[in-house]
Amino acid sequence: MVCCVKVRTEKRVLIYTKNGEGYVHDNISASVDALVAICNTNGILTDVTDNPSVFTIDKLKTFRAVIFSNTNNEAFDTDEQRDAFLLFIQGGGGFVGIHSACCSERDWPWFWAMLGGRFVRHPKFQPFTIKIIDHNHPSTEFLNDTWAWEDECYFMDNLNPDIHVLLAADLTTVDDPDRQDYPGKTFGDLFPLAWYHEYDGGRQYYTALGHQIEHYSDPQFLKHLEGGLLWTIREKPSN
Helix, strand or coil: CCCCCCCCCCCEEEEECCECCCCCCCCHHHHHHHHHHHHHHCCCEEEEECCHHHCCHHHHCCCCEEEEECCEECCCCCHHHHHHHHHHHHCCCEEEEEHHHHHECCCCHHHHHHHCCEEEECCCCEEEEEEECCCCCCCCCCCCCEEEEEECCCEEECCCCCCEEEEEEEHHHCCCCCCCCCCCCCCCCEEEEEEEEEECCEEEEEECCCCCHHHHHCHHHHHHHHHHHHHHCCCCCCC
């Protein structure tokens, strides 16, 4: 019996964009272009696909990390593909989730725990203030104490208690008439938006930011993504 997928040392990542039935973001092409550019700058090879047939034990062996870039709903077609992905993580593979990646595989508790949470809802797209919780991470070390941002403020449940929160929305700056229903005061006036952790053998980084096409040409957001990816694959910037 195969116990895990041993990850290779070659710097190669998979950028994955599959969406199941439901809403599909118009930012996917922009997000892929931005990620490929980040990887090229840092000497990382990339494969890009929305085809879940790539999730086999043999194919996943070629990657250091898998990036779910604005995936949504069903990310896989079969349980065999899910098993291959699980074994990849257990073998030390990295995972990066961007924006609606938290809306993927909504019926799979292991996936929620691996990513760090499961999407519940968001108020309308709007400007709000982000508080930097942890400056000691390559995805946030360049930011000031607060970050003025415009996005969908994602709220999640089933948050894994071992996540290390990097960014949090200041809910006092979010126009949200449904706040009393969720999240209420679960986290006081803050709600986690980005984090990292290590789960079930692998490294994971997630950011809820990135709804707009324009975000993928924003210098600070690109540094945020770059820092998260490089931490996940245990690399430092090459520039």
